[in-house]
Amino acid sequence: MMNLLHATISGSGEPLIVLHGFLGMGDNWKSLALNFSQDYEVHLVDQRNHGRSFHDDEFSYEHMVEDLLSYIQHKGLGIVNILGHSMGGKTAMLFAVEYPELVNKLIVADIAPKFYPRHHQHILNALNAVDFEKVSSRNDIEEIYKQYIPEFEIRQFLLKNVYRNNRGQFAYRFNLEVLEEQIDEVGVELPPRAVYEGPTLFLKGANSGYITEDDERHIHAHFPNSRITIISNSGHWLHAENPIDFYNNVVGFLKNG
Numbered sequence: 001m002m003n004l005l006h007a008t009i010s011g012s013g014e015p016l017i018v019l020h021g022f023l024g025m026g027d028n029w030k031s032l033a034l035n036f037s038q039d040y041e042v043h044l045v046d047q048r049n050h051g052r053s054f055h056d057d058e059f060s061y062e063h064m065v066e067d068l069l070s071y072i073q074h075k076g077l078g079i080v081n082i083l084g085h086s087m088g089g090k091t092a093m094l095f096a097v098e099y100p101e102l103v104n105k106l107i108v109a110d111i112a113p114k115f116y117p118r119h120h121q122h123i124l125n126a127l128n129a130v131d132f133e134k135v136s137s138r139n140d141i142e143e144i145y146k147q148y149i150p151e152f153e154i155r156q157f158l159l160k161n162v163y164r165n166n167r168g169q170f171a172y173r174f175n176l177e178v179l180e181e182q183i184d185e186v187g188v189e190l191p192p193r194a195v196y197e198g199p200t201l202f203l204k205g206a207n208s209g210y211i212t213e214d215d216e217r218h219i220h221a222h223f224p225n226s227r228i229t230i231i232s233n234s235g236h237w238l239h240a241e242n243p244i245d246f247y248n249n250v251v252g253f254l255k256n257g
Contacts, residue, residue: 005071006052008044011037014104015080016254017068018044019088022120022186023161023174025051032239035247040081040254045071047091049175051161056175059182064091065098072102081254085109085239086210087186093222096196105257106200106223107250110208110236112215113190113222122148124180127158132170138162141170153237190222200226201253203246205238 008026010033018029018036026044033042046053047064056063068091072080081104084092089111096103126148135141138159145155165171200223204211211219216228229249234241 002070002074003048003054003056003067004074005048005054005067006046007071008033009041010034010044011040011042013040014254015077016040016042017072017077017080017082018042019047019068019082019084019091020045020050021086021088023050023123023158023179024085024088025161025173027051028157028160029239032243032247036251039251043071043075043077047088049178051173055178057178059178060185061090061094061188065095068095069099069102078102079104081105081107083107083109083250084111086111086236090186090188090190093190093196094194096198096200097190097194097222100196100198103196103198105254106196106198107203107253108200109203109246110205110210110238112202112211112219113194114215114218115189116187116210118183118187120183120186123154123158124176124183127172127176128180135170138170153240157237194222196223197225199253199257201249202226202228203238203249204228204230205234205236205241206230206232207235208238210236 016036020028025046029044033044036042048056048067049059082092089108093113096106126145129144130141142155149155161173162170163173231238231242231245239246
């Protein structure tokens with residue numbers, strides 16, 4: 001039996017697939033999806049080992065690309081637009097390289113095709129510090145997070161992954177064990193000779209360090225028909241920190257190129 005990615009679908013028109021970042025899920029994009037769905041059929045996809053999608057011991061961009069291909073084929077979507085943030089942006093980039101005939105336009109949010117060293121350890125430490133046998137509320141969990149993560153927004157982002165399982169116990173939706181074991185897969189670079197020649201928009205958070213000036217040459221080598229736009233007043237979570245400018249740039253690109 002084929003494992004099919006979970007997705008929330010809204011709107012009608014050309015398909016727009018949205019791919020979340022590491023430890024995220026499609027639900028993080030619900031507010032923007034309301035706006036996107038005025039013009040597009042929006043698919044908020046949970047990637048493997050995240051959200052409500054299946055858990056699997058295998059975790060790599062190659063696997064996530066094949067998951068997305070299966071999803072597109074199963075839904076009969078044909079040619080799609082893809083918007084990916086961070087880890088989801090790398091999935092989107094590799095998918096466009098591997099299956100350019102299925103991609104109309106590509107939008108990559110605050111990630112470059114380069115290698116990134118691991119940098120999530122304090123978050124993983126916080127997640128592992130929670131003993132679900134001993135906590136009785138979300139407040140209990142957040143108090144544990146506070147010992148590792150000073151940023152309120154990141155704590156709230158992680159808490160969105162906490163739910164009650166069928167035994168009524170708190171648990172994580174993501175597959176923490178596999179994601180931690182294979183954390184280095186999140187930072188791998190795009191294959192050296194990988195090229196996608198279709199129209200591509202890179203969006204960079206003005207206060208984010210994920211895309212540097214030195215990365216621009218690297219981006220244009222892999223994506224010769226691309227441009228890079230800076231989203232003001234935002235960091236790595238640019239879609240949440242400046243949703244209006246983010247939305248306007250995405251829709252402007254999809255409609256007008």
